[in-house]
Amino acid sequence: MVDLAMPGMVLFLLLNLLAGMLRVYRGPTLADRMLAALLFSTTTVAVLLILAEWMEQPALRNVALLFVMLASIISLAFVGLPGREELEDDRQ
């Protein structure tokens, strides 16, 4: 059971990562991209935690911890961006 659970979860998270990358690429609004990037980082945390258990590398948990701290910096830096209308010409 356990040997099936780990690959299954990683596979599921893998699809999430793929979807996140697609959303970062497609947009269309700035907030979409930003949220996709934050979701991507959350998913990476999950991947790291599972890998830490699966590959017996407990140090990966510290990496996951660090990822969580970083998401707050990026989101706070994003909140400061001016409203969307000012960035109209920067949209695709």
Added chain:
Amino acid sequence: MTLFLLDGLIVVGLVTLAYQAVSSRSLFRGIIHFVVFGLTMALAWARVGAPDLAMAEAAIGAGLTGALMLVAYRRLVEGRSDSPADPAPAQSRLALPIAIGSGLLVGVIGLSALFSEVEPAQAGQAVLSELQQVDLGNPITAVLLLYRGLDTLLEVAVLLTAFLAARAVAGADGGEGSATTPAPETPMVGALLAVVIPLTVLVAIHLLRAGSYEPGGAFQGGAVLAGAGVLLILSGRIAATPVAGPLIRMGLLAGLVSFMLIGLVPLLKGSPLLALPGLWAVYFIETAMMLSIAITLILLFAGGGGLKRGRNG
């Protein structure tokens, strides 16, 4: 099989994200792709079994640099007049020769790395065989401080030099409040800071302590601590000043000076230079280096020589 798929996604994703980061016409798209690239890169380092590098990449590559780029983007948008759109930058005639030259350089280095005879990594082997005696569980910290002390000392000196060079280029312009986000007074920000700042400091100390028995250490801890400072700058709690106060100066120099002084002591007893007298010296130097690294990174981010209470402080 699953791991193979994961590795495949990481490799394909890295190349695609890197291309998108440099080629996308919208600056913001490029920045977000760069951040996601950094996260994927950190995942790649984790997969090849290098958690130390994964931490450094995530903290500095994705986190601090990403925030720096977002701040730069905001200032760019604010400073932009009513000009309709960015004119495409003129293609330099040197672009192609430089690209070919860089490609050749990478190729030559790669080939020579492939074909050169592998020299035994002496510091690594020495450390692995004597790890029990030096009482440090993490071979990387042991190599950094006990076997390659001079390299680490010079790295800290390079960081200080980089900061001084940045100050010289920036001139006397303190960048008053420049990195602060314009409307950080929303209640959410205060709540976020109240939770995240203590957690960040805790994680930094945990990483520093973990550095003695598992991946982590002064550089990772310093980068996380710098993250806390960056949050305070972004929210206007602290702001840059042109000139550093005595406390900041001491913090900047703490790592280098304490490493040098403790490294000089063994000479008096006839031991070789930088032969650290004991485990306490390792912890002491690591702590001092963490503070120096954090303060250097924060000042580089703020673009100033010193720090003071910000307008929201």
